Each structure stands twice: as structure tokens, then as C-alpha cells.
Amino acid sequence: MMLLSLFLLGMAQISLAATCFEGTGKAANVKQAWALREQICGRNACANSDAARGNNKYCNLFRYYNSGQSYVQIERNDPSGKYKNCWDALENILQQCLDNPNGGGFKNNMPNGNWRFGDEWYWIHINNNVTPGAPTGSDGKQYVKGPNRYCRGLAHGGGQACVDIPKGCYIVVPIDNVTPSVKCGHLQSHNHTVMTPSIVPKGPWTTSLNWDLHATLDGETRTPFRHHIRAGQQQTDSSNGNFLQFWHLPLELQQHVFSFCDGATLWQLMRMSSTTRDEAKKLFWSDPTTRYHIYGWWLLAGGFPGHTHDDLEALARMQYVEVDFDGVISILSSGWEDGELKFACKSADLPKNYAEQQTARFWTTLRRRFPRIIDVVLSDERSDKPGAPAPNELTQLAEGSPQGISTGVSCFQLDHKRHARPMSRHLWRQSRSDGNPSTWEVVDAAWTRRSVLPPLKEHSGPVGQYRRLIYEESDHYMYSHYARQLLSIQATEAYYLHTRQAPCVCPFPDCGLQFKLPGQWAAHYVSADAAHEGDVPLPPCETLRAAFEHHDMSMKLMLQRIDDERARMREEWGDVGSQQRNHVKKQFLQQLRDDALYAGEKAPEESSIWRHYQRDMDDKLYTYG
Ligand SMILES: [Zn+2]
Known part of the structure; x- marks a missing residue:
């Protein structure tokens, strides 16, 4: 996202x-x-x-x-x-x-x-x-819970009109002079059957907490490539002795066995034997249960190497990809320049065939970067009401896909409640029938996938150092930051159901509902509204609390390291007009000129990377005083 x-x-x-x-x-x-x-x-x-x-x-x-x-x-x-x-x-x-x-x-x-x-x-x-x-x-925001009476600021001048808030109800204190609406019923909501959310993983949480979990704001997990190839590695290592016999099997039997291997094992096999490397490699990148996550804006902006942190050689091998358009304002009527949005307007203001041209450019770029791709899902995190059709911009773009690439589209579906967190993600595919116009049908109303972040490119040199800093600050920190909420959900359920062997108690103040089965408390949390604000309170367990404190401290350290690295780079940047400054400038621009990994649309001196770098080093992005 x-x-x-x-x-x-x-x-x-x-x-x-x-x-x-x-x-x-x-x-x-x-x-x-x-x-x-x-x-x-x-x-x-x-x-x-x-x-x-x-x-x-x-x-x-x-x-x-x-x-x-x-x-x-x-x-x-x-x-x-x-x-x-x-x-x-x-x-x-x-x-x-x-x-x-x-x-x-x-x-x-x-x-x-x-x-x-x-x-x-x-x-x-x-x-x-x-x-x-x-x-x-x-x-x-401030919440006033009933039984209470709220009077301030209702009318112009305030203080005259009041609303009564019955027991079990609450209001959100308004900032403007408007009458707050009284909301009730949350505390009784446990009698309702809650739809089980498919966005937030449900457990059961029997394994230990993964402190390096990556997730989005909405609770979808992402697997960094380094984890993807590490899962199950221990088993592979410890069985090496017995495994040697395997190499004496006929080739087609070996290949048959490979087809049952998970990604991590295949990754190991690719490094173990030259005879099986090709087969393992082929299977590794063609696993349909693994979807590599790619940013849609990067492809719309021309897919230049300099604008991505992904390893381009790895991209060229991928067959199953998800292109995420989250945050792109107008997919079909936007204009891009050197990795940056130049305009996003109403399609009426653009030449008639702009959307078709944009679509064609998108697929050409996708094909160039992913020559082996066979299946792509165009996704967004926009939430639609239940029953809404597939997002129009996505289906329009998908309908331009070239022969040989199967294409789906996906976005969140909200529950009926307005502010609820997204409950599930729909996947639509086009049904083609001879002679009839195609229609988009929901093929999975609760689509999940193993979403893997591609391997990082090897950032080196002065440009690489700067781009690595940006990656750490935006992607790495943010994915870890958002995962904390999932970890507290997992810890809460594991503490009650597994450690205490008791029903899971919702830890939010004034709630206290109890849930006996795995996943029920997560479902309750996801469908809960304003009364379940902020961080999930941790269960009353010192060990867990200490572990989270430790985790929070490492997150702070991560930010500290980013700050330190930035300070070091600014130190190196030196004073205006100094020899040091000239030297650093020269080296940075030189790498932009020579290093294909950082190629963009424009000449080094006019590139967006160079502009952002200078602004950042001059302290114009981050501090004012
Ligand atoms: Zn609750």
C-alpha cells in the first residue's frame, strides 16, 4: 500500500x-x-x-x-x-x-x-x-462516553444546547460548531455474528512472534525476499547428509520431487548443484502461490532503474506479479516525468486517446521489465462498498493487456459500517465468451496471497548510499511500524488461548468481551469502531510487555540510525562553495552518469534523484527552525 x-x-x-x-x-x-x-x-x-x-x-x-x-x-x-x-x-x-x-x-x-x-x-x-x-x-479527538451530557460548542457561541449521552453510547467531541451524533451499541455488538476478516491474518498463533514482520496499514502482510528464501532453511541444511542419495535418482524423478519443494528449498537447490540449477530456478520463479509486489507508479513513470529499489535481474525472471496502484490518483489520466507525477487531471481535459496511450505505455513497460510474466493482478487499496463492481480504471487498464498475460484486478471491500477497517479483498477476472462483450466477475471474494517484496538491488556508491537511506526510511521502517499492530493482536490471542488456556479477553478499556476460538478476537478488533482506537493494549504479562518494549526500542534505534546516517551524509556534503562540496557533487553526478542501476529519464543534473538529494543534504526536506 x-x-x-x-x-x-x-x-x-x-x-x-x-x-x-x-x-x-x-x-x-x-x-x-x-x-x-x-x-x-x-x-x-x-x-x-x-x-x-x-x-x-x-x-x-x-x-x-x-x-x-x-x-x-x-x-x-x-x-x-x-x-x-x-x-x-x-x-x-x-x-x-x-x-x-x-x-x-x-x-x-x-x-x-x-x-x-x-x-x-x-x-x-x-x-x-x-x-x-x-x-x-x-x-x-476526544470521546465522551455515556451516561453523560455534552453541552460545549454546539451552537454558534456555544454552551447553550446539550445532548444527552445514554449509558453504552458515546460521542466524538466536535471541533467545529456542529451537533455530535450519539453512537450506541458497540458494547452490545458481541451478539452479532462478525464476518471473519481475511485481511488481517487470523492465526492460530502458535509460533513465536516474528519481530521482523512487515505489514501495511490495513494489516496485509508482506514478506521481504530475504525471509521468503530463508523459511525452512534449517530443515534443508540438517538433511544434507541423507539428501546426497537424491542426486543418484533419475533426472525426471528429481524434477518430480522438486515440484513439491517450497521456495526456500528451491533457492538452496539453485545454489547446490549445477545439474539441477536450471530446473530449480525455473520452478522457483514460476510458483503461482508467490506474488511479487511491484509499485504501479513506477511502471506508469516508465519503469526506470533509478526509481526503484528492486533488483532488475530478479524482476526479469518473475512470472506472477501484483502491481499495486495504491496512492496513484489517476491511473489513466496522469502524466509522469522522471519518476514523478507531473499532472493528474480529469480525462476530459486530455487528448481523446490519452487513456489508450497510457494503457499501451504501461503494458510495454511491464513487458520490458517482466519478460517472463504470465499472470498479473492490478490492485489498489481503495475500499469499495460491498457489492460494488471492479474498479473501472483497473479494468480499463487490464483490458489492454497483451496476449499471453492473464490479468486480474483487486481492491478492498468494506463492511457495511462506514469507518470499519477493510474486511476482505476481492479478486475479479474477465470472463470471455465468444462474440459477447467481456464482463468482470468476482472469482475470489476473500483473496489472499503470499505477497513477496522483490530482492533489493545492491545499492552502492554515493547514489546508492542515499537511495538506501530513502529505502530504510520509507519502505523498511514503515512496513515494520505498521506490523506492530498485528504483533499485538497475535500476542494477545496467544497469551490467553495458549499460555493461559482461557478465553481471549479484548484488552480495550470498557470492552472486555471474551472469545474462545482462534481468530475471533482479531475479527472483533477489525470490525470494531471508534472505541477501539490506537495501539492494542498489551495483555497483563510482564514477559510480553518487556518484549514489546524491547521491540519499540529497536524501532527507535532504526530511526536513530537513519538520522545518524543522514547527519553523516550532510557532514560530508560540506559548506557551499567548499572543495569538499564540489568533490561530493562531482562524484554523485558521475555515478548518475555511469551507473545503469540509477538511470532515469533525465540528464544527471536535471534528474529528480539529484534534486531530492540536494534538498535533503541542504536540510530543506526535514527541518525548519
Ligand atoms: Zn473489544
Whole structure:
């Protein structure tokens, strides 16, 4: 999903003016707004709020200072969840409205400004005179549970009208002057039969926790290639002695045996014997149960080597691939340049056959990078209501697929509840009947697959060092970060069902429902709504808590290592005009010129890699002060 390289995050493809309200000028403590911007765009500060909401389409964060008398609030909204203009949009608002030394002054204590492009928008408020009782909480939301009465801020001026909140119900404290709706019934929901989600793995969790688990925000797991080829390795190693007899079997028998091997064993076989290498290799890359995960934006942008972290030689062998378009605003009516989105418009504004050309370009690129591909699923993480047809842009793109490539499309299906986390993923395939127009039919209503991240390219040289940093920060850290929620789900169930041999107790405050069978508590969590916000509370077990503390510490260390590496590179970058700076520049550009692994669409000096690198080294991507 959702993870995209800083290539996309940092790009400045669209520059639009912000709209300022209550005047313009340099607000007191505007530094706080720059800092919150960095937390949101660069440090994923919305993660908890996103996890609680079940998607990352909207986020609203507050940062209090001045002993709680002042705060800055940033809201962001993007139905695609990608926030491609996060850095630039917030910078525009700050420079034009709130940190503008040439402004005409503010009319009151609450200057604010917004920036909008289509459905992607950002809003910054600075409030230097907070009234008591303003909303707080990690996501800026506050919940009031019944029995209670809520009165503040209902009408303009506030404080007059009230709503009664019965027992077992709650409201979300509104930020604007709107009447909150009373939500009830969650605590009774255990009587309902919950649909078992197929997104979040269900267990039973009998194995130990995999602290290197990778997952998406929605709870789908991804297997890094290094794990894919390591699974079961021990068995292979320990049986080497007996295994020698195997080589005396006739070749066709050996091949028959190979067909039962898992990926890890085949990977070992490819390295053990030259006689069987070809057969093992063929079987390894043609395993239909393994789907290699590829970013759709990379192929739309021309599939240039410099813009991916994947090993291109490995891609060329893959036969079963999933192309993930999560976060791509307009698949068929977008324009790309050197790995960056240049425009995404309504198809009416483009030449008539633009979508057909885009489709043809996509398949040509896919064929070039994956010459052996036989089956591809075009997927998205957009959620559709139950019963919705296959996403139109995906089927249109799929219908342009060349002969010999079987093509499916896939996206999430929501439960009937509005904010529920996605419950399952549909897979559609085209049914062709002679003479009739083709239709797309659901062939799997709860599609799962072993989603494997391709092997990493060997990043080397100055460009490689920088690209590795970006990979660690975006993909590696984020996949590990999102997996923590799955680990707590697993730990909770394992603790009760296996360690205590007792029903699993939902650990969220005021819930306490109990579940006897494996998977039931995960299903309950996935279908639960606002009352199950934030991190899953850990069960009352010291060993587990210590293990999670240790894990959290290693995640912090991972960020620390990234910061240290960046600091080291900035040190090396040196001062403007220095000999050191010139030397580093020369080497970086030289590698861009000579190294095919980093080839892009443009000359080194005009390339996006070079632009992002300079901005990053000049500290313009990450800190303001
Ligand atoms: Zn619960």
C-alpha cells in the first residue's frame, strides 16, 4: 500500500497558492507549526490516528505549547491516502499566510490558511489564545462516553444546547460548531455474528512472534525476499547428509520431487548443484502461490532503474506479479516525468486517446521489465462498498493487456459500517465468451496471497548510499511500524488461548468481551469502531510487555540510525562553495552518469534523484527552525 518512496513524498509537482484567512503575517511561535509539519509529513505522526480510523484519508493533529495556552492544528485530507504534496502544501501555507514577514498583519488570535488540489487539502490553524476545554488527544479527538451530557460548542457561541449521552453510547467531541451524533451499541455488538476478516491474518498463533514482520496499514502482510528464501532453511541444511542419495535418482524423478519443494528449498537447490540449477530456478520463479509486489507508479513513470529499489535481474525472471496502484490518483489520466507525477487531471481535459496511450505505455513497460510474466493482478487499496463492481480504471487498464498475460484486478471491500477497517479483498477476472462483450466477475471474494517484496538491488556508491537511506526510511521502517499492530493482536490471542488456556479477553478499556476460538478476537478488533482506537493494549504479562518494549526500542534505534546516517551524509556534503562540496557533487553526478542501476529519464543534473538529494543534504526536506 501505501508505502511509497520519498520520491513521491518529496516531489514538488504542483505549486498552488494557499488561501489565507484572518490576514497574513509572522505569527508568534510559528516555529511550532513548522515542527508539526515535519512530524506529519516526515515522521508519520498520523500513524496512530490512521490506525484508529482504519484508513489514512484524513488526519487532524494538535501541538500544544505555551503551557497549553496556544496550539497549532494541522488537518490534512486525501482520499488516496498518499499526501503527495504534504511538504510543499504546508510550506506554501506557512510562507504565504503564517510565516510571512511581508504580510499585512493578523485580524485576531487565530490566523489560518489552507491549500487545496482536487480532494487533497491541508489546513493550518494557529491559536494563541486557547479557551479551556479545547479538544485534546493524539488524534485531536476526544470521546465522551455515556451516561453523560455534552453541552460545549454546539451552537454558534456555544454552551447553550446539550445532548444527552445514554449509558453504552458515546460521542466524538466536535471541533467545529456542529451537533455530535450519539453512537450506541458497540458494547452490545458481541451478539452479532462478525464476518471473519481475511485481511488481517487470523492465526492460530502458535509460533513465536516474528519481530521482523512487515505489514501495511490495513494489516496485509508482506514478506521481504530475504525471509521468503530463508523459511525452512534449517530443515534443508540438517538433511544434507541423507539428501546426497537424491542426486543418484533419475533426472525426471528429481524434477518430480522438486515440484513439491517450497521456495526456500528451491533457492538452496539453485545454489547446490549445477545439474539441477536450471530446473530449480525455473520452478522457483514460476510458483503461482508467490506474488511479487511491484509499485504501479513506477511502471506508469516508465519503469526506470533509478526509481526503484528492486533488483532488475530478479524482476526479469518473475512470472506472477501484483502491481499495486495504491496512492496513484489517476491511473489513466496522469502524466509522469522522471519518476514523478507531473499532472493528474480529469480525462476530459486530455487528448481523446490519452487513456489508450497510457494503457499501451504501461503494458510495454511491464513487458520490458517482466519478460517472463504470465499472470498479473492490478490492485489498489481503495475500499469499495460491498457489492460494488471492479474498479473501472483497473479494468480499463487490464483490458489492454497483451496476449499471453492473464490479468486480474483487486481492491478492498468494506463492511457495511462506514469507518470499519477493510474486511476482505476481492479478486475479479474477465470472463470471455465468444462474440459477447467481456464482463468482470468476482472469482475470489476473500483473496489472499503470499505477497513477496522483490530482492533489493545492491545499492552502492554515493547514489546508492542515499537511495538506501530513502529505502530504510520509507519502505523498511514503515512496513515494520505498521506490523506492530498485528504483533499485538497475535500476542494477545496467544497469551490467553495458549499460555493461559482461557478465553481471549479484548484488552480495550470498557470492552472486555471474551472469545474462545482462534481468530475471533482479531475479527472483533477489525470490525470494531471508534472505541477501539490506537495501539492494542498489551495483555497483563510482564514477559510480553518487556518484549514489546524491547521491540519499540529497536524501532527507535532504526530511526536513530537513519538520522545518524543522514547527519553523516550532510557532514560530508560540506559548506557551499567548499572543495569538499564540489568533490561530493562531482562524484554523485558521475555515478548518475555511469551507473545503469540509477538511470532515469533525465540528464544527471536535471534528474529528480539529484534534486531530492540536494534538498535533503541542504536540510530543506526535514527541518525548519
Ligand atoms: Zn473489544
